[in-house]
Amino acid sequence: xxxxxxxxxxxxxxxxxxxxxxxxxxxxxxxxxxxxxxxxxxxxxxxxxxxxxxxxxxxxxxxxxxxxxxxxxxxxxxxxxxxxxxxxxxxxxxxxxxxxxxxxxxxxxxxxxxxxxxxxxxxxxxxxxxxxxxxxxxxxxxxxxxxxxxxxxxxxxxxxxxxxxxxxxxxxxxxxxxxxxxxxxxxxxxxxxxxxxxxxxxxxxxxxxxxxxxxxxxxxxxxxxxxxxxxxxxxxxxxxxxxxxxxxxxxxxx
Amino acid sequence: xxxxxxxxxxxxxxxxxxxxxxxxxxxxxxxxxxxxxxxxxxxxxxxxxxxxxxxxxxxxxxxxxxxxxxxxxxxxxxxxxxxxxxxxxxxxxxxxxxxxxxxxxxxxxxxxxxxxxxxxxxxxxxxxxxxxxxxxxxxxxxxxxxxxxxxxxxxxxxxxxxxxxxxxxxxxxxxxxxxxxxxxxxxxxxxxxxxxxxxxxxxxxxxxxxxxxxxxxxxxxxxxxxxxxxxxxxxxxxxxxxxxxxxxxxxxxxxxxxxxxxxxxxxxxxxxxxxxxxxxxxxxxxxxxxxxxxxxxxxxxxxxxxxxxxxxxxxxxxxxxxxxxxxxxxxxxxxxxxxxxxxxxxxxxxxxxxxxxxxxxxxxxxxxxxxxxxxxxxxxxxxxxxxxxxxxxxxxxxxxxxxxxxxxxxxxxxxxxxxxxxxxxxxxxxxxxxxxxxxxxxxxxxxxxxxxxxxxxxxxxxxxxxxxxxxxxxxxxxxxxxxxxxxxxxxxxxxxxxxxxxxxxxxxxxxxxxxxxxxxxxx
Numbered sequence: 124x125x126x127x128x129x130x131x132x133x134x135x136x137x138x139x140x141x142x143x144x145x146x147x148x149x150x151x152x153x154x155x156x157x158x159x160x161x162x163x164x165x166x167x168x169x170x171x172x173x174x175x176x177x178x179x180x181x182x183x184x185x186x187x188x189x190x191x192x193x194x195x196x197x198x199x200x201x202x203x204x205x206x207x208x209x210x211x212x213x214x215x216x217x218x219x220x221x222x223x224x225x226x227x228x229x230x231x232x233x234x235x236x237x238x239x240x241x242x243x244x245x246x247x248x249x250x251x252x253x254x255x256x257x258x259x260x261x262x263x264x265x266x267x268x269x270x271x272x273x274x275x276x277x278x279x280x281x282x283x284x285x286x287x288x289x290x291x292x293x294x295x296x297x298x299x300x301x302x303x304x305x306x307x308x309x310x311x312x313x314x315x316x317x318x319x320x321x322x323x324x325x326x327x328x329x330x331x332x333x334x335x336x337x338x339x340x341x342x343x344x345x346x347x348x349x350x351x352x353x354x355x356x357x358x359x360x361x362x363x364x365x366x367x368x369x370x371x372x373x374x375x376x377x
Numbered sequence: 378x379x380x381x382x383x384x385x386x387x388x389x390x391x392x393x394x395x396x397x398x399x400x401x402x403x404x405x406x407x408x409x410x411x412x413x414x415x416x417x418x419x420x421x422x423x424x425x426x427x428x429x430x431x432x433x434x435x436x437x438x439x440x441x442x443x444x445x446x447x448x449x450x451x452x453x454x455x456x457x458x459x460x461x462x463x464x465x466x467x468x469x470x471x472x473x474x475x476x477x478x479x480x481x482x483x484x485x486x487x488x489x490x491x492x493x494x495x496x497x498x499x500x501x502x503x504x505x506x507x508x509x510x511x512x513x514x515x516x517x518x519x520x521x522x523x524x525x526x527x528x529x530x531x532x533x534x535x536x537x538x539x540x541x542x543x544x545x546x547x548x549x550x551x552x553x554x555x556x557x558x559x560x561x562x563x564x565x566x567x568x569x570x571x572x573x574x575x576x577x578x579x580x581x582x583x584x585x586x587x588x589x590x591x592x593x594x595x596x597x598x599x600x601x602x603x604x605x606x607x608x609x610x611x612x613x614x615x616x617x618x619x620x621x622x623x624x625x626x627x628x629x630x631x632x633x634x635x636x637x638x639x640x641x642x643x644x645x646x647x648x649x650x651x652x653x654x655x656x657x658x659x660x661x662x663x664x665x666x667x668x669x670x671x672x673x674x675x676x677x678x679x680x681x682x683x684x685x686x687x688x689x690x691x692x693x694x695x696x697x698x699x700x701x702x703x704x705x706x707x708x709x710x711x712x713x714x715x716x717x718x719x720x721x722x723x724x725x726x727x728x729x730x731x732x733x734x735x736x737x738x739x740x741x742x743x744x745x746x747x748x749x750x751x752x753x754x755x756x757x758x759x760x761x762x763x764x765x766x767x768x769x770x771x772x773x774x775x776x777x778x779x780x781x782x783x784x785x786x787x788x789x790x791x792x793x794x795x796x797x798x799x800x801x802x803x804x805x806x807x808x809x810x811x812x813x814x815x816x817x818x819x820x821x822x823x824x825x826x827x828x829x830x831x832x833x834x835x836x837x838x839x840x841x842x843x844x845x846x847x848x849x850x851x852x853x854x855x856x857x858x859x860x861x862x863x864x865x866x867x868x869x870x871x872x873x874x875x876x877x878x879x880x881x882x883x884x885x886x887x888x889x890x891x892x893x894x895x896x897x898x899x900x
Contacts, residue, residue, distance in 0.1 A: 170494055196496035207491030211509050220495045270495070280494075 127178035128334075129164050129327040138164045142178070148277075151304060151311040153325035155318055155357060161334040162314045166280050169312060170199045182278075197225060200234030200309075204283035206263050208255040214240070214266050221274030239269040243300065261292035261342045268300075272307070279304075281313040285320065297324060319361040322346070330354050383555035386867060387544060395563060396607040397539040397784045401458065402526050402571070402602070405465035409522055413470050414515065430474060438471040442529035445537045447655075452586045452707040456537030456654070456662045460529070468529055469522040476518025480511025487896045496600055510635075521571050526568025527568040531560065534653045535626065537662060541567070546653035551628050551861045551868050552781060574600075595834035623659045624652035627752075627780050627869065629718060629800060629854065629859045633824075635872035636704070637845075644841040656681070656754060664706040664711060669832035670842060676820035678702070691821040692715070698825065707830035711839065711865055712846035714853040718800040719822040720760055722749075724793055736813035740794065748774045750783050750792035760819055767818035781862070800851060802859025824849070836872040853878040 129139045139161040146152050154162040167173040168180060171192055180187045187195055208217050215236055222232045236341060237247045243265040264284065271279060284300075285293045301324060304311060315321055321328045322342040329339040330353065338345070338354045349355050379779065413434075420427040445468055449460035484507050492506045508515075531542035544560025574597050581593035620641055624634035629651050638648040651668060660682060662668040675694045679685050681702055695713060702708040722737060734740050735802070740747075749772040755761050756775060762771065772794070778786055783804045787795045797804055799811065799822075826845060832838055856878075857871040 172493060193496045193498055196494055199494075201491065201494035203487060203491060203494075205485070205487035207485070207487035207489075209488060209492070209506055209510075220492075220497075224496055224501075267491075270491075271691060274496075 125179045125181070127165075127168060127175045127180060129161075129168060129173060130176045132244075134181055137161075137176075137334050139168070142334075142336055144329065144336065145311060146310060149308050150308050151309075151313070151324060151326045152329060153313045153315060153321040153327070153333055154329045155315055155321045156331035157316060159333075160331040161283055162316075162331050164334075165331070166282055166312055166314050166366075169278075170196050170201060172201075197221060198276055200274070200276035200279040202264075202271045202279070202281040202284045204286040206267040206287075208263055208266055208270070209268055210255050212255075213251065214253050214255070214258070216244070217255065217266055218273050220270060220271045227276055235273055236269075239273055242272075242303065243269045245269070257331050259292075261288055261296065262287060264292075264296060268303075276309075278310045278312070281311065283315055284313065286315070286317075298355065300324070318357045319364075322358075322361065330357065383553060383867065384559060386869075387553075387556050390544070391559065391563060392589050392604075392607040394539060394541050394543050394560075395567070396605050398527075398530055398541045398564070398567065399601065399604050401461060401465065401530050401533065401538060401540060402567070403521070405462055405469060405526050405530070406519070406523050407468045408462070408466045409473055409526075410519060412466065413473035414477050416470075417474045417481065417515075418508075419730040420474070420478050421481045421507075422503070427478065431478065434470040434474045440468075442468055443532045443535070445659075446532055446632055450536050450658055450661075454661070455665055456658055456667050458538050460536050461495045461533035461538035461540075464536075465533070466528050469526045472518040472521035472525070473515070474518075475832070476514050476521075477511065480514030480518075481507050483514065484510045499536060509513045516575065520575050523571045523575060524568045527564060527571060531624040532566050535655055536658060537623075537651050537654055537667065539651070541591060543653065546626065547631055547868065549779065550626055550653070551631055552865060553867060565766060570600075573898040612619075619647040619649040620832065620835075621667070621669045622648055622650045623654055623662060623668035624650065625656055625659055625671075627798070628871075629798070629858050631674070631868035632857050632861060632871045632875060633714075635868045636875045637670065637672070637842075639869075639872055640845065641761070641838070641841055641874060644837070646838060646841065652763070663708060663827055663829050666831045668829065669838070670711075670826065670828045672714060672824050674822040675713070675825055676719065676760065678825070679820045680763070684759070685820075686759065686763055688817045688820050690817075691823065694821055695823065695825065702827070709828045709830070709833040709839075711828050711842045713827040714824040714826055714845060715847045715849045716800060716851040717821060717823045718798050718854065720755070720819050721797050721799050721811045721814070722764070722794055723787075723797040723804060723811050724795070725787065725790075726808045726810045728793060729810050729812070734812070735810070736815055737764065737768045737816055737818070738772070740768055740812055744770050744772050744794075747772055747793040748776060748791070749794045749796075750776045750778050750786050752780045752783060755796045764814075764818040767816045800854045800858055802855050802863055805855075806859070806863055824854075848879045849875060850878070 125143060127139060127142045127144075128137050130137045135224060142161075142165060144152075144165075154165060156162045164173055168175050169187075171187060172189075182190070182195070182198075185279065209220070218236045218239055219232045222235050227235070236251070239251055240247045245262060245265055250262075255266070264287075267284070285296060288296065289349055296322065303309075313324070322345075325342055327339060328345055330337045330351075330355055337351050338349065345354065346358060416430055416434075420430040423639045431515050440448075441463070446461060449464040450456055453463070486508070488506060489502060492502045497505065530540050531545055533540050534542035534546045541560050544556045544563070548556030548558075548560060577593050578597065581590040584590060622634045622637045622641075624630035634650050634652050638650050639740040641648050654662065656677065659668065659671060660673065660678075663671060675698060676699055679694055684700070689697070695710070699710040702710055722740070724742070729735065732743050734743065751761075758776070776792055783792075783795050784807055786792045787809070788807050795809075797809065797811070803809075804811065826842055828839065828842060853875060857875045860866040860871040860874060861868055
């Protein structure tokens with residue numbers, strides 16, 4: 124990303140302004156920030172759900188604006204908080220969306236759907252004909268992951284993917300995500316407002332505020348040497364919570 | 378008279394009327410879907426057009442159905458299926474367009490976003506995601522439209538399209554409660570059937586069970602085909618084109634149309650009746666060949682069609698009409714039927730006596746204190762202007778009624794003077810007096826048999842029609858009208874009575890007014 128900006132009011136104000144960002148192949152980059160910090164706008168500009176007002180986004184050296192929009196999106200998996208499963212289609216049809224758009228043979232599509240459902244922990248025979256409305260929120264998000272991965276993308280964009288899940292399901296899915304990512308050597312760009320999640324999952328954390336990058340670095344580096352007050356405030360919350368939990372445990376031991 | 382017998386009589390007409398009604402309804406509904414769903418999609422994809430599309434559909438829907446139908450007749454210059462079809466399509470647009478727009482915009486943004494992120498093109502998102510998800514809402518709109526169309530299609534009778542409205546219009550005009558009942562109930566039943574049918578198709582479509590889907594469609598298709606079958610089975614009989622007989626909207630016209638139909642079929646011709654049409658619509662239909670023959674009145678043609686305001690007297694009018702109608706419209710005047718049905722102004726005998734008036738000149742002086750009642754057409758006709766101006770008539774109030782209700786209104790004293798037809802049996806029944814017309818402001822109204830240019834080339838038809846010239850007396854017509862308007866017989870019964878007097882009149886008893894009446898009483 125080179126000097127990327129986006130304004131929703133013809134240049135009066137900017138949701139994202141002058142962002143420079145490079146993501147290495149196989150890296151998991153997590154953008155954190157409050158609501159309105161520009162993190163969602165940034166991630167959506169990568170697959171052009173939102174077009175940049177200024178600046179350039181290159182994918183393996185190629186300008187995304189010059190690329191065919193549909194082809195670009197077929198290369199990039201996308202998972203969002205509301206999942207957005209197609210409610211009139213079965214689990215099978217949802218997962219098969221991208222392979223079918225790519226024109227795979229039906230036998231290949233079926234093989235791929237079976238493989239993916241197994242991978243996200245949903246037994247194929249049991250789930251293939253279920254409708255989204257009949258699934259739990261965790262199962263729905265698993266289908267969402269399977270759909271995003273079905274077309275063998277090399278890049279995965281995730282907008283608060285664990286945000287709507289209960290803590291236990293979130294924990295299980297987060298751990299499964301870590302192993303999946305290693306297995307598939309995916310490049311991941313994810314957005315969250317949960318600092319703890321960012322620290323646990325990321326190779327690199329980017330902190331955004333008011334449309335600009337405030338700070339970035341590996342989780343450990345960030346914890347050791349954060350420079351801005353904003354970042355320390357964001358980091359402070361999980362630390363305080365962890366401390367409080369430890370104290371509780373200590374009290375009970377006494 | 379029991380209600381049961383006339384109902385069975387009406388039910389014999391049901392298959393034909395129902396088939397026409399279903400054909401008209403389904404054609405309009407399908408066209409409306411084909412036009413409106415894409416319009417709805419367009420309105421969603423190009424937000425600038427949205428307000429325009431919705432408000433145009435909204436405005437079209439606020440025009441009363443009957444006005445829209447009349448407008449189509451004027452715009453298209455023809456009667457029958459096409460103007461009714463187009464008017465119904467326009468009238469039924471709103472629910473489908475509105476529900477399509479609502480359904481499409483209510484699809485969750487996250488669903489649309491993930492469809493786009495999967496690499497679907499705009500068209501694919503619409504076809505695969507938004508339209509299927511909006512389908513239940515769109516179907517609800519289609520069901521509303523279907524019910525509207527079934528109801529409004531009953532109004533297409535006056536523009537010459539056969540429908541279940543034929544029951545209602547003829548029933549109202551000829552005071553036949555059974556006909557009105559059959560018309561209303563069958564239209565309501567059809568509306569319910571269509572509503573349920575569409576929702577069954579929708580449910581079957583959503584169901585996983587393909588057997589159920591096929592079964593539902595098969596049942597529905599069979600029912601519709603069976604209902605439409607009278608349209609097809611009529612064809613082989615009519616190797617010859619049927620003779621289309623028109624009629625206006627009052628009892629005498631229904632009786633005459635039925636009499637013409639019965640007379641011509643006895644002569645071996647296939648006929649079809651299109652009753653309940655407005656005066657001008659009917660004349661235009663004859664000029665264009667959509668109707669083959671009907672009975673009009675010389676005075677009406679003289680003032681309304683030829684635009685004349687002079688009055689050459691009863692003998693002078695017909696030869697001029699013959700020449701002018703042939704030269705200007707190609708219409709052939711077969712000849713006068715024998716009776717005249719003049720427009721007259723009439724009032725209750727006792728009221729006239731109390732006011733001391735017997736003529737229109739005397740009426741003028743008391744008119745400012747009186748209310749006048751008339752039918753739908755009269756105040757718009759040149760005859761009214763000519764009478765009004767000739768006697769300087771100025772009433773306290775001018776009211777419009779259905780012809781049947783007009784007599785009730787004058788009987789109850791809600792109006793003092795009415796415009797009436799001289800052959801109307803109710804003039805006697807209500808004890809009304811006809812006011813003299815000393816200035817001859819009303820032209821003579823001889824009933825004349827007219828025939829279209831095309832029909833005039835069919836020798837058999839012309840000779841059959843010519844046989845009727847000069848055969849119906851004032852008295853016979855008045856009696857036939859009375860049979861329908863007062864005694865509650867059907868128009869077909871009255872027509873048979875009329876044809877009966879005609880056969881008797883073949884004997885060398887020249888037509889004497891009132892003879893029909895006497896014969897009937899002697900039976």
